[in-house]
Amino acid sequence: MSHGERTHARRSRLLYPDVYRVGAAGLRARPTRVILSALGIAIGIAAMIAVVGISTSSRARLNDQLAALGTNLLTTQPGTSIDGQDTTLPADSPGKVGLIGKVTKVGAVATLRSVDVYRSRLIDPNNTSGIDVRAADLDLLGLLGGRLREGTWLTKVTANYPTVVLGGIAADRLGIVSPGSQIWLGDTQFTVIGILGALPLAPDLDSSALIGEAYATARFDWDGKPTTLYERSADADVGAVRDLLPRTVNPENPENVDVSRPSDALAAKNAADLTFTGLLVGLGSVALLVGGIGVANTMVISVLERRHEIGLRRSLGATRGHIRIQFLAEALLLSALGGVVGAAVGFGAVAVFARVNGWPIAVPPAIFAAGIGATLLIGAVAGLYPAIRAARTPPTASLNA
Amino acid sequence: MNDSVIELDRVVRDHGNPPVRAVDHVSLSVAPGEFAAIVGPSGSGKSSLLNIIGTLDRPTSGRARVDGRDVGAMSDAALSALRAYRIGFVFQQFHLALGVSAVDNVPDGLLYTGTPRAERRRRAVASLTRVGLAGRLHHKPDQLSGGERQRVAIARAIVSDPALLLADEPTGNLDQRSGAGVMELLQELNEMGTTVMMITHDVRLAERIPRRISMRDGQIVADDREVTV
Numbered sequence: 001m002s003h004g005e006r007t008h009a010r011r012s013r014l015l016y017p018d019v020y021r022v023g024a025a026g027l028r029a030r031p032t033r034v035i036l037s038a039l040g041i042a043i044g045i046a047a048m049i050a051v052v053g054i055s056t057s058s059r060a061r062l063n064d065q066l067a068a069l070g071t072n073l074l075t076t077q078p079g080t081s082i083d084g085q086d087t088t089l090p091a092d093s094p095g096k097v098g099l100i101g102k103v104t105k106v107g108a109v110a111t112l113r114s115v116d117v118y119r120s121r122l123i124d125p126n127n128t129s130g131i132d133v134r135a136a137d138l139d140l141l142g143l144l145g146g147r148l149r150e151g152t153w154l155t156k157v158t159a160n161y162p163t164v165v166l167g168g169i170a171a172d173r174l175g176i177v178s179p180g181s182q183i184w185l186g187d188t189q190f191t192v193i194g195i196l197g198a199l200p201l202a203p204d205l206d207s208s209a210l211i212g213e214a215y216a217t218a219r220f221d222w223d224g225k226p227t228t229l230y231e232r233s234a235d236a237d238v239g240a241v242r243d244l245l246p247r248t249v250n251p252e253n254p255e256n257v258d259v260s261r262p263s264d265a266l267a268a269k270n271a272a273d274l275t276f277t278g279l280l281v282g283l284g285s286v287a288l289l290v291g292g293i294g295v296a297n298t299m300v301i302s303v304l305e306r307r308h309e310i311g312l313r314r315s316l317g318a319t320r321g322h323i324r325i326q327f328l329a330e331a332l333l334l335s336a337l338g339g340v341v342g343a344a345v346g347f348g349a350v351a352v353f354a355r356v357n358g359w360p361i362a363v364p365p366a367i368f369a370a371g372i373g374a375t376l377l378i379g380a381v382a383g384l385y386p387a388i389r390a391a392r393t394p395p396t397a398s399l400n401a
Numbered sequence: 402m403n404d405s406v407i408e409l410d411r412v413v414r415d416h417g418n419p420p421v422r423a424v425d426h427v428s429l430s431v432a433p434g435e436f437a438a439i440v441g442p443s444g445s446g447k448s449s450l451l452n453i454i455g456t457l458d459r460p461t462s463g464r465a466r467v468d469g470r471d472v473g474a475m476s477d478a479a480l481s482a483l484r485a486y487r488i489g490f491v492f493q494q495f496h497l498a499l500g501v502s503a504v505d506n507v508p509d510g511l512l513y514t515g516t517p518r519a520e521r522r523r524r525a526v527a528s529l530t531r532v533g534l535a536g537r538l539h540h541k542p543d544q545l546s547g548g549e550r551q552r553v554a555i556a557r558a559i560v561s562d563p564a565l566l567l568a569d570e571p572t573g574n575l576d577q578r579s580g581a582g583v584m585e586l587l588q589e590l591n592e593m594g595t596t597v598m599m600i601t602h603d604v605r606l607a608e609r610i611p612r613r614i615s616m617r618d619g620q621i622v623a624d625d626r627e628v629t630v
Contacts, residue, residue, distance in 0.1 A: 013515030317485020317513035
């Protein structure tokens with residue numbers, strides 16, 4: 001009788017480390033199948049992490065850019081009048097804008113419509129390469145936060161002579177790589193003294209040839225009217241300045257003046273990218289779902305194939321619960337394997353993409369947590385039904401019928 | 402009679418629908434330390450009876466007491482515990498995990514007793530030594546002969562020191578010599594106090610077993626005991 005009492009006190013127990021061990025052993029026994037079904041999960045997770053990582057990296061780059069360029073720049077341009085006529089900005093508008101108390105810096109450019117630029121005088125006059133010639137204020141470069149790729153910016157002295165600073169795109173189109181080259185501008189030989197780097201806040205200047213205002217007035221009869229005004233103020237004053245600008249520039253017809261904030265355009269472009277990101281994340285989650293179905297399929301087949309093993313484990317003392325948790329652990333490990341590999345591949349893709357584009361690598365840690373969480377959830381859902389089926393396998397399956 | 406390891410009282414087991422009677426009113430008592438063979442033609446209900454004795458299955462009607470406890474009244478968890486601690490199984494096709502060495506297969510006999518891994522392994526080595534495989538600890542099943550594989554399976558069955566060892570045609574897949582070796586091992590275990598029940602087709606083997614229970618059509622038709630000296 002003492003035997004009976006002892007048995008009564010003892011229960012079937014499976015230690016937690018052993019739950020992991022039996023799950024892992026089940027996977028090790030069928031490596032090919034495990035790799036293939038984990039691959040489905042891995043592709044889904046990799047796609048999601050890559051998409052989110054690339055989009056956050058691109059946003060990080062934009063934020064860096066905006067932080068460097070500042071969001072306090074406003075652009076003022078002539079608009080169209082009520083009767084559809086193109087208007088102009090008065091010649092004295094840079095000076096008037098400078099008088100607004102909150103404005104800290106002003107700069108202007110004027111497009112010289114009748115003047116074209118060519119690599120040399122021998123080029124067909126119709127082949128203008130789409131480059132605008134503009135008269136530029138000497139303060140412009142500092143105001144736009146621009147940098148020179150090569151050479152120097154216009155100075156008080158060089159502005160009086162046929163010297164030109166090329167925007168980056170303009171230089172590429174003309175085939176100019178270094179200062180000192182001669183180009184044909186209007187009807188004169190000009191010397192290139194500098195080449196600009198990209199100006200994200202004034203992208204139209206990238207395809208411009210910039211000459212001094214003094215020389216433009218003297219040689220091309222520029223009337224002194226700017227076509228674009230740039231100004232900066234303290235960040236807090238941007239709204240107030242924005243309201244003041246049209247009336248200051250053109251008190252008679254303030255409605256003819258267009259004011260815009262270039263940093264908004266950059267942010268809007270990024271917002272459009274985000275919509276696209278949402279679509280890709282959707283696609284990634286479909287891949288993840290298909291991966292989850294793959295795991296469920298693998299597990300169901302596994303349960304059918306392993307009736308003998310289940311029967312054996314039952315004969316060794318496993319309860320139904322132990323069989324259930326074994327198969328659940330197996331499904332969880334399988335999808336976790338896919339999740340970890342997928343996260344690594346996704347991060348690698350982001351790193352390569354960011355490196356190639358010169359962006360900072362910014363993958364929010366939360367996306368890893370969400371990704372791994374999603375795989376575990378998928379593993380649990382996919383494994384639940386096969387696990388319940390496994391637990392229902394009769395213990396007698398181990399013996400010959 | 403309360404001392405019996407196995408006590409069956411008019412046990413019936415029907416399978417399927419319409420029901421086929423696999424075990425038909427079997428009453429049987431096995432005392433601790435006995436060595437009994439169940440013999441009979443295919444389909445005579447030997448395996449169904451062994452499943453009930455091993456608590457892998459419950460009787461359709463009648464009472465089955467194993468290790469002093471009523472199988473019909475016990476929960477799945479309680480039956481599992483009984484199997485984990487008190488009953489060892491040996492199968493015709495060994496059911497060893499392939500690609501896993503002997504010393505890693507045998508500890509599974511203690512897996513569901515909550516014994517920590519190091520202790521399981523230590524006892525597995527002792528158990529393998531007991532079945533004469535001390536020199537084959539790290540061999541995988543495909544590196545062992547059939548007889549050796551069955552010894553590994555027996556080591557796994559006895560690693561938890563069960564009171565009752567059940568063997569379903571343990572020599573069925575073995576040649577004459579290996580079968581005789583396994584038989585000797587079971588006899589040794591029996592001599593050291595384990596109750597052994599074994600299904601066999603082999604009449605010559607059965608003759609060496611002190612008690613032979615013959616079945617036909619789900620019923621016991623003979624229960625011969627050798628008169629021990």
